[in-house]
Amino acid sequence: MQASAAAMLDGSPVDFGASETGGGGGGSSAMVYLHRIEGCLVNSECFRELAPKGLASRRFSFFQPAKNQYRLGVTSTEISTGGNSYPVLIDSGVLATAGDRIREKLAPARCATISDTNVGPRFAVPIQKSLRAAGFEPTLITVQAGEQSKMLEQAGAICEQMLEAGLDRQSFVIGLGGGVIGDLSGFVAAIFERGIPHVQIPTTLLAMVDSSIGGKTGVNTRAGKNLIGAFHHPMLVIDDVDVLKTLPERELSQGFAEIIKHGIIADANLFRNLNEMSGDKLDCLKQSSFPELIRQNVEIKARIIAKDESDRKGERASLNFGHTIGHGIERASNYHGISHGEAVSLGIVAACEISMKKSGLPSSDRNAIVDLLSKFNLPTKLPASFPRQRIFEALKFDKKFEHGQIRFVVTPKIGSAYLSTDVTVEDIREAVKIL
Secondary structure, eight states: OHHHHHHHSOOOOEEOOOOSSOSSOTTOTTEEEEEEETTEEEOHHHHHHHSOTTGGGOBOOSSOOOTTOEESSOEEEEEEETTEEEEEEEESSGGGGHHHHHHTTSOSOEEEEEEETTTHHHHHHHHHHHHHHTTOEEEEEEEOSSGGGOBHHHHHHHHHHHHHTTOOTTOEEEEEESHHHHHHHHHHHHHGGGOOOEEEEEOSHHIIIIITSSOEEEEBOSSOTTOEEEEOOOSEEEEEGGGGGGSOHHHHHHHHHHHHHHHHHHOHHHHHHHTTSOOSHHHHHHOTTHHHHHHHHHHHHHHHHHHOTTSOSSSGGGGGTTHHHHHHHHHHTTTSSSOHHHHHHHHHHHHHHHHHHHTOOOHHHHHHHHHHHHHTTOOOSOOTTSOTHHHHHHHTTOTTOBTTBOOEEEEEETTEEEEESOOOHHHHHHHHHHO
């Protein structure tokens, strides 16, 4: 199956044409585009001069990219937020050259690759080999897969292992895994020797389009998710779409919860285009547009973060649409049986119910959102036996609440969202009852 899936991934060069949606174009200060041609980085206008005759006639029509975008080999999007800037490399097979990619950003040094028991056995060996070939001295640190590893005690244990391996302030950390590993490794990088560089190599769709971007790192406590953490942007993000072929369909669907969320809060065209995409795993992966879909979502998040990097103004909070109740569901389930993406899907349904009452979301938009979540095999109803009361016990720890006041992200229509202070606990209670 993996071989046939790889054959379905079309890596041929494409003329992307101009965007109508401004997905990263339109003069945004958050994006600079570079493209690799025979080992050299050039900009889009240079590529226009170098493109073989006939290439410009091959148009990509599924997800419309930013203006003057062309693709040959690795697509690289530069993310700029305040004083931080880093590239996101998106393509097939880039894991094999991870060492060389990192060498372009960091000098040879000792480094720690942090992974888990699911991802490490599959991908760590070739990455460690690539790092050594590039002159690095890597140490592999593997933790138990799952949310239970995202704890302060685990972060401390990793730091002890790094010290024993001889890492110092000239070293760096690589996070190889999904969202849990990205958050945990980023937090370790933020606190080790008062901060060392971090490289993200996400291996899930959810991590590629969401958690690897923006610099939020952290660990959980018994009270709730991500309550201890730091802002620590990566130096580099490497997205190898080939690894997605190894994911179970349920894991791939998790990522679409965040992609659908991005359409709801920021891009109505993305939302409409998702309706044309098959929810079947192989049909998703065979789309030649899949790297472009990842790039588009990376840029949606980057544009929002650029306006509110430290999450102080409320604009970045829109990215938490569906997450207030979603995090409560995760905690109520003891982080077992319901994944993060599935909890976010349920949280989105509840947030739509609240949005109809508080921000005038049309019922037709609400129904379209629920239908799209279902299309990608995401849950829209809680089991009847689920302990709903425990969801409310978790709400008081939500980071968007300030001085006891509820701050809740609502959407008035598909394509926009804002942070409301008009939502009550009773509104949330009624929405959860409907789930």
